[in-house]
Amino acid sequence: MNKISCLVIVLLSFALLGNAKIVQVNKSIITHEHTFLLKTIELQDTKTICCWSVKSRMPQTWVCMTRGAYLEGEGGHKYGFVNSSLPMEPERVALAENECLDFTVEFEYISKHVQSIRYYSNDSFYINDISLTGNQSNAKSSSEIRLQELFELSNNGDAEAQMELSYCYDSGYGGLESNFADFMYWMEKSAENGYPEAQFALALVYDAKQNFVKAFDLCKKAAEKGFVDAMYKVAYCYSSGTGVAQNYYNAVEWYKKAMANNHSWAFNNMAYLYFEGKGVPKNTQKAFELVDKAIQIEPDEPNFYDTKGELLLKVGDTENAIKTWDILKRLSPDYAANENTVFTQYMNELSVNTGANQKSQHVESLFVVIISNENYKYESKVPYALNDGESFNLFCRNVLNVPNTNIQHITDATYNDLKYSVKWLEQIIEAYKGDARVIFYYAGHGIPDESQKTALLLPVDGNGTDPASGYSLSKLYQSLGTLPSKSVMVFLDACFSGTKREGGMMASARGIAIKTKATTPANNMVVFSASQGDQTAAAYDDKQHGMFSYYMMQKLQESKGETTLGDLFNYVQDRVQKQSVVVNKKVQTPTVLSSPTIGDDWKSWKLK
Known part of the structure; x- marks a missing residue:
């Protein structure tokens, strides 16, 4: 050009x-x-x-x-x-x-x-x-015209329009001033008029406000009208006891309704119930089928791979757990690195890719009871107690290599559960005639018997106002320490002063922390406790564990179970004392008690 x-x-x-x-x-x-x-x-x-x-x-x-x-x-x-x-x-x-x-x-x-x-x-x-x-x-824009329509319809009682108008106040649609009061007004109007989506949305608002009873009531109404997300939420509430009495049978009923509508999370959560035999007969194969179905429906959801990995670890299939971990890391590196679940913590802290699948010979003479009590009937929950128990269970199976038959892992144990598990250990110790090694781990509420100043483990059906509903530490020590054994190691992530893990007093307490008298272990027994005297055995929210359990598991996993109990106690006491002041703004000092028979010999013992 x-x-x-x-x-x-x-x-x-x-x-x-x-x-x-x-x-x-x-x-x-x-x-x-x-x-x-x-x-x-x-x-x-x-x-x-x-x-x-x-x-x-x-x-x-x-x-x-x-x-x-x-x-x-x-x-x-x-x-x-x-x-x-x-x-x-x-x-x-x-x-x-x-x-x-x-x-x-x-x-x-x-x-x-x-x-x-x-x-x-x-x-x-x-x-x-x-x-x-x-x-x-x-000139009129679509947002102006739609707002005018919504006001006319809402004022005439149209429930769907009322819900949409509520969201407009939430987001500032059409130039409305974002206003929570107006958002709630129209959402409540819509819910009152029976619109299930509004009932569910309002339930989430009350859930965030921790008004769980109101949230459950609204969810139930929406679920009964066929709103699928509400069906799932109702099932979850029944399963966890959130806003309603815990009832696994009702949970199963509502999970199945959500599953009939292909709700992926319902399949995921039902997998846990089948795995644990809660509300349905225990069926491990069915559990894996359900979590695989959840993955099929929503293949990009990292939580479902997390569930599958956790279940694989629980059955001792470390090889496939590693494969699932590799998929999860590729799918969501951020989830794998930052989420504090049983599976991610175990895989991140244990270095499974460098030999965790190369198992040593089973430790046939080591027997373990794990009690993790989180959901109480008459008392407040113990945050993360179930996580604590799961982590210790996985450690025993996959690091200590304890056979499945040698582990009794009981979640939300009743008084009879506690009684049975201790009796099982008594029978084991007697049958092995001095050759058995025993570990007893407990995470949950402890309570004081104020009249006797003694300490009690509280089962989930126990009441803190009734010492007779608790299981006394002196009885535990006597049952496990009377007969000869190689060693009995007791780990208690509980406090016995009437305080709660998350702070404050238990509902049954009189508002003052009680100092209980120390109970002396017998024979070859050593007892690690999360706190002393009237202190609280606190939670570590960032890690979703009890603070005592978190640092204990960290040291055990880092050492692959090879650390001595003396080094373990020094590590846990040092970390908990420092971090409890920084994180929870209160002193927590783990303690150790050993029987006079063994003196300081326990310091050279190992779990492995």
Whole structure:
């Protein structure tokens, strides 16, 4: 192309631009996520250009050009879409919160005799009556029109519209001022009028406020109307005892209803119930089938691989647990590195890829009872007690290599469960005639017998006001220490002062912490306790464990069970004393008691 030709094109471009008519519009469409502003419309001799800006109103959003956009003039004449600087769907552009982006949308040429037009992208994104003469007093955006419709419908009792209006107040849709009181007003109206989605949404609000009874009631109403997410939530509440008395049979009933609607999380949670035999007959094969079904429905959900890995570890299938761990790490590195679950903590802390699957010979003469009591009938929950028990169980199976038949792991143990497990250990010790090694681990509430100043383990069906419903430490020590054995090692992540793991006093306490008298172990017995005197055996929320159990397991896993009990105690006491002050703002000092028979010999003992 020569210089003369270039000059002609430049002059022609200036001439065309000079003939363009620019119409000021400045009309907004305010959605739940974005504010779109149509700034101007350029009426050129060959095309029409709509100049927009968009601002994100959420932490991260995406925008794209939808197909089917057009302009519509008088008489219904449509001017077709030509091009846009925005990418066409399914491609999209990411925006951070408050980030703005200018873009243009080109349409076919509009005659300068047209007085007004309609901009249309889809049924929820349009602007009516845009004047091409400059006066935009009659222009109405889709968000304005929808808000007007919602107010009319809501005031006339339309439950679906009331719920939608509630969300508009939450997000500021259409330019509404974000207002929690108005959000709650319309959501409650919708729920009162029987709209199940609103009942479920309101249940989540009350759940966040820790009004679990109200949340469950609303969830149940929504579930009975067939709202699938509510079915799952009702099942979860029955299973965990949140807002309603714990009932595994009712949990199974509602999980099955959610599963009939292909709810992936229902399959995942039912896997646990089958694995543990809660509300259904224990069936390990069925448990794995269910978690595999959850993965099939939602293959990108890391929680389901976490569940499968945990179950594999529990049955001692470390090889397949490692394979599942590798899938989880590829799928979600962040989840694998940062989530504090039984599976992720075990796999991260144990270095399983460098020999955890190379098992040593089973330790046939080591017997273990693990009691993890979290969900109490008459007292508050013990946060993370189930996690503590699961972690210790996995350690015993996969590091100490204790046979499954040598481990009694009881979750949420009743008085009879405790009594049976101790009796089982008594029979083992007697049968092995001095050759048995015994570990007794307990995480849960402890209570004081105020009249006797003695300490009691509290089963989940026990009441802190009734010492007779507890299992006394002196009875435990006597039962396990009377007969000859190689060693009896007791680990108690509980306090016996009437305080709770998360702080404060148990409901049954009189508001003061009680100091109990120390009970002396017998024969070859050593006892590690999470705290002393009137202190609290506190939780470590960031790690989702009791603080004592977390540091004990950390040392045991790092050493692969080879640390001596003396080194273990020094490590746990040092870490807990320091971290409890930093994290929980209170002193917690783990203690150790040994029988006079062994003196300091216990310091050289090992769990492995």
